Amino acid sequence: MPLILFNKPFQVMSQFSAHAERETLSDYIDIPNVYPAGRLDADSEGLLLLTDDGKLQHEISHPRRKQPKTYLAQVEGSASLPALQQLRDPLDLGDFVTQGSQARLIQEPEWMWPRNPPIRERKNQPTSWIALTISEGKNRQVRRMTAAVGLPTLRLVRIAIGPFSLATHPVLPGEWREVDPAELEK
Known part of the structure; x- marks a missing residue:
C-alpha cells in the first residue's frame, strides 16, 4: 500500500486520464492503481x-477527518492585520461559510522554486505572502477566501497535508x- 508524496507543478491536472491541453499525473508518475487523495x-x-488504498484515501481527503492543509499564497496587495483576522x-463566501483558519503574514520563502511561467507583476502593486492552514478544502477555497478580503491570489502552493x-x-x-502511511497516526 504505497503512499506517494508528489510536488505537482503549475498547470498539471490532478488526474491520470489524458487531457487535451495539459499534462496530467501520468506524465510524472508511473505506478499502477494509485489515485490522488484530494485535488x-x-x-x-x-x-x-x-x-x-481506498480507506487511506478517504482518511486523507474527507473533511470530517480534518487533515489540516497548509498553503502559501502570494497575494496582490499588502496584507493588513484586519484582512488576516477576516481569514482567521x-x-x-456566498455559497458556504468557511471554518476558522490559521492565517499569518510571512516573508517570501527563500526555498521556493520559481514558477514557470512567472506570475504577472505590476510595478505599482505590491504583493504579500500569507501562510494559510484550513481543514476543509472546497473548490478554490483559498483563492476565494483571499479574494473576499481584497487580496487576490497570484500564486498558490500547498506545502502540507496533515503531518x-x-x-x-x-x-x-x-x-x-x-x-x-503510519505517519498519519502520529
Whole structure:
C-alpha cells in the first residue's frame, strides 16, 4: 500500500486520464492503481498525496477527518492585520461559510522554486505572502477566501497535508517519493 508524496507543478491536472491541453499525473508518475487523495486545481502547485488504498484515501481527503492543509499564497496587495483576522474567522463566501483558519503574514520563502511561467507583476502593486492552514478544502477555497478580503491570489502552493510537508519531505516540482502511511497516526 504505497503512499506517494508528489510536488505537482503549475498547470498539471490532478488526474491520470489524458487531457487535451495539459499534462496530467501520468506524465510524472508511473505506478499502477494509485489515485490522488484530494485535488489541486491546475493553477495551484505543491503537495498532492496518492495511494492505492481506498480507506487511506478517504482518511486523507474527507473533511470530517480534518487533515489540516497548509498553503502559501502570494497575494496582490499588502496584507493588513484586519484582512488576516477576516481569514482567521469564519468567512461567508456566498455559497458556504468557511471554518476558522490559521492565517499569518510571512516573508517570501527563500526555498521556493520559481514558477514557470512567472506570475504577472505590476510595478505599482505590491504583493504579500500569507501562510494559510484550513481543514476543509472546497473548490478554490483559498483563492476565494483571499479574494473576499481584497487580496487576490497570484500564486498558490500547498506545502502540507496533515503531518506530510514539503519542508520535512522535500521534493522538487514534478518529483515524487514514497512515504510511510503510519505517519498519519502520529
